[in-house]
Amino acid sequence: MPLNTELYPEAESRHGRSSEAYRKAKKAIRNEWISGLTGAFLALFICGHLVIESSILFGKDVYQTIAHFMEHTVPMAQPLIFIITFVFFVHFVWASRKIPGKLHERKRMMELGLKLKKSKKQWNQDPKSDIKLRNHFETSLWIWQVRTGMIVLATGAFHLFLVMWNIFTDMGVKGQEIGLTAEVATNRVESGLWILYAILMLAVVAHMAIGVYRLIVKWLADTWFVRNYAKAFFYLLFWFYVILGAAAVIGLAGPWEGALS
Amino acid sequence: MGRTLTFKIFRYNPTKENDQPRIDTYEIEETKRLNVFTALNILRETQAPDLMFDFVCRAGICGSCSMMINGRPTLACRTLTSDLPDTIELYPLPFFKLLGDLSVDTGVWFHEMAEKVESWIHTQKEFDPTAEEERMDNATANKIYEAERCIECGCCLAGCATIQIYPDFLGATGLNRIGRFLIDPRDERGDQEWFELVSTDEGVFGCIGMMACDDVCPKDLPLLEVFSFIRRKLSGIALAKDK
Numbered sequence: 001m002p003l004n005t006e007l008y009p010e011a012e013s014r015h016g017r018s019s020e021a022y023r024k025a026k027k028a029i030r031n032e033w034i035s036g037l038t039g040a041f042l043a044l045f046i047c048g049h050l051v052i053e054s055s056i057l058f059g060k061d062v063y064q065t066i067a068h069f070m071e072h073t074v075p076m077a078q079p080l081i082f083i084i085t086f087v088f089f090v091h092f093v094w095a096s097r098k099i100p101g102k103l104h105e106r107k108r109m110m111e112l113g114l115k116l117k118k119s120k121k122q123w124n125q126d127p128k129s130d131i132k133l134r135n136h137f138e139t140s141l142w143i144w145q146v147r148t149g150m151i152v153l154a155t156g157a158f159h160l161f162l163v164m165w166n167i168f169t170d171m172g173v174k175g176q177e178i179g180l181t182a183e184v185a186t187n188r189v190e191s192g193l194w195i196l197y198a199i200l201m202l203a204v205v206a207h208m209a210i211g212v213y214r215l216i217v218k219w220l221a222d223t224w225f226v227r228n229y230a231k232a233f234f235y236l237l238f239w240f241y242v243i244l245g246a247a248a249v250i251g252l253a254g255p256w257e258g259a260l261s
Numbered sequence: 262m263g264r265t266l267t268f269k270i271f272r273y274n275p276t277k278e279n280d281q282p283r284i285d286t287y288e289i290e291e292t293k294r295l296n297v298f299t300a301l302n303i304l305r306e307t308q309a310p311d312l313m314f315d316f317v318c319r320a321g322i323c324g325s326c327s328m329m330i331n332g333r334p335t336l337a338c339r340t341l342t343s344d345l346p347d348t349i350e351l352y353p354l355p356f357f358k359l360l361g362d363l364s365v366d367t368g369v370w371f372h373e374m375a376e377k378v379e380s381w382i383h384t385q386k387e388f389d390p391t392a393e394e395e396r397m398d399n400a401t402a403n404k405i406y407e408a409e410r411c412i413e414c415g416c417c418l419a420g421c422a423t424i425q426i427y428p429d430f431l432g433a434t435g436l437n438r439i440g441r442f443l444i445d446p447r448d449e450r451g452d453q454e455w456f457e458l459v460s461t462d463e464g465v466f467g468c469i470g471m472m473a474c475d476d477v478c479p480k481d482l483p484l485l486e487v488f489s490f491i492r493r494k495l496s497g498i499a500l501a502k503d504k
Contacts, residue, residue, distance in 0.1 A: 022453070025460035029499045032466045032492075098469055100426045108426050126269070126284070131350050133332035138472040139422055214470040219493060222486035227475065 031094060036215055038091035043208045045084060047241070050205075054244050056186070056251040059258035064182040071179040077167055085160045092153055099146055145210045151203040155196055162188070189252035197252070201245040209238035264291040266342055268304065271352045274313070274361040285309070291342055297349065298326050298338035301363075313362035321479060324414030327354055328363045334419035336479045354419040356428075367415040374435045378458065380442070383450045401444060408441035408487060410480050417474035417484065423467060430467045433474030433484045439464075440487035443494065452498045460495045 052070075056063045071077045100109065166180040166188075176183070189197055213234035217227050250256040266289055273282035287308050289300060298316060305312045317323040319338050326337040329352035331345060342349065357365035374380075417433035424430045431439070439459055442448045459465050465488060475484045 021457040025457045028462055028466045029460045029495055105426055131331045135332055136473050142469060142471050217472060217485055218470045219489055221489040227485055
């Protein structure tokens with residue numbers, strides 16, 4: 001028996017591939033792919049980057065050998081810096097669409113806010129109450145992902161520009177090899193940039209760990225990689241790279257340089 | 262035994278003139294295996310005869326008594342007071358229309374959602390009441406059964422930050438419903454129809470992945486699993502179409 005479509009007019013509107021609905025659906029999934037894939041790519045890069053960066057803990061010579069290899073023996077740093085910069089900004093544009101900053105979203109938030117205000121707060125929770133309302137870990141994580149994302153956008157953009165500069169110049173020092181040598185890397189961190197690098201490292205590791213957690217839950221939750229494993233993986237990623245990153249920053253800043261050699 | 266429980270309950274009746282939203286405080290003695298639903302009944306019988314809250318089954322099947330219990334959307338009938346501190350704060354579910362005190366209208370939203378996702382089996386086959394039922398493999402039947410366990414209590418929507426900002430978002434329960442029909446072999450809706458319905462910012466890609474739905478679902482539905490399944494299924498459809 002064919003469906004009675006009079007009651008449900010939407011039930012018969014099956015469109016072709018050129019229809020508005022299909023294009024909209026296509027765009028939605030493409031947006032999700034772009035933000036997810038660029039995020040996964042950047043996460044992989046950061047994981048490798050921080051490990052290589054930590055070679056400073058084995059001393060300047062080890063660091064310099066690796067740097068020389070990646071810049072001169074096999075010149076991969078030069079194209080990579082442009083690729084990463086490009087992906088970095090693509091990820092920013094596509095992932096930030098999830099931040100409720102569009103006009104209708106702001107309006108909706110204003111509306112909710114006004115409703116609360118109009119109620120004269122007579123039914124607000126007792127400020128002395130020790131019961132935490134709206135206390136949900138993963139929702140807070142998302143808010144922190146937005147915050148750290150903004151920090152990474154500012155500090156990371158500066159870092160990328162600086163690295164680009166370092167890779168292609170001798171920084172005006174006569175007789176110095178062109179590129180991001182161990183000397184350049186430690187000098188710039190020692191000279192006070194460690195503040196920026198400490199902030200960037202914390203933000204980028206938190207952002208990466210939260211993002212990986214979310215990606216796994218979004219796409220793989222029905223495989224063996226269930227949410228509990230994803231959460232354990234999140235903690236592992238976060239703490240491993242925070243400790244490693246902190247050691248690397250302290251290493252580059254001086255005190256721990258060559259601590260493991 | 263013998264704890265004195267303090268209930269702080271949101272009170273407001275929109276139909277009453279000049280009624281103002283407020284928090285009223287009540288105290289009752291805790292008894293053995295007391296749940297919040299029973300406590301509310303005791304309160305209504307002894308202290309607040311005009312207290313409004315919903316219930317039907319008292320057994321976690323009807324999904325009527327969902328409310329915010331100490332900041333967590335859940336079913337009053339399945340929440341033992343022994344799991345809660347001495348002070349219990351009760352608010353109605355956000356997002357839904359308030360009928361009064363702790364009672365909200367979940368029905369209208371669920372009806373609209375069911376119409377939006379066309380929550381019925383789409384088939385052109387003529388129904389033959391005398392024929393033997395069609396067979397379905399056990400794994401599929403079990404999956405459908407899992408998704409069908411949703412009791413439409415609305416806790417997943419109350420816990421969802423996304424739907425507060427995008428009221429058109431289908432929410433966990435809507436996506437779960439889509440998943441249920443997506444795996445049903447009797448439903449003849451084609452890939453493209455599913456694609457247009459779910460691959461939108463009101464559908465599965467509106468979800469940010471804050472996982473509160475999964476945390477608060479009183480029936481422990483495999484919501485995240487269903488969403489992952491839908492996401493990958495849609496990706497498969499989109500990639501296949503590109504060829």
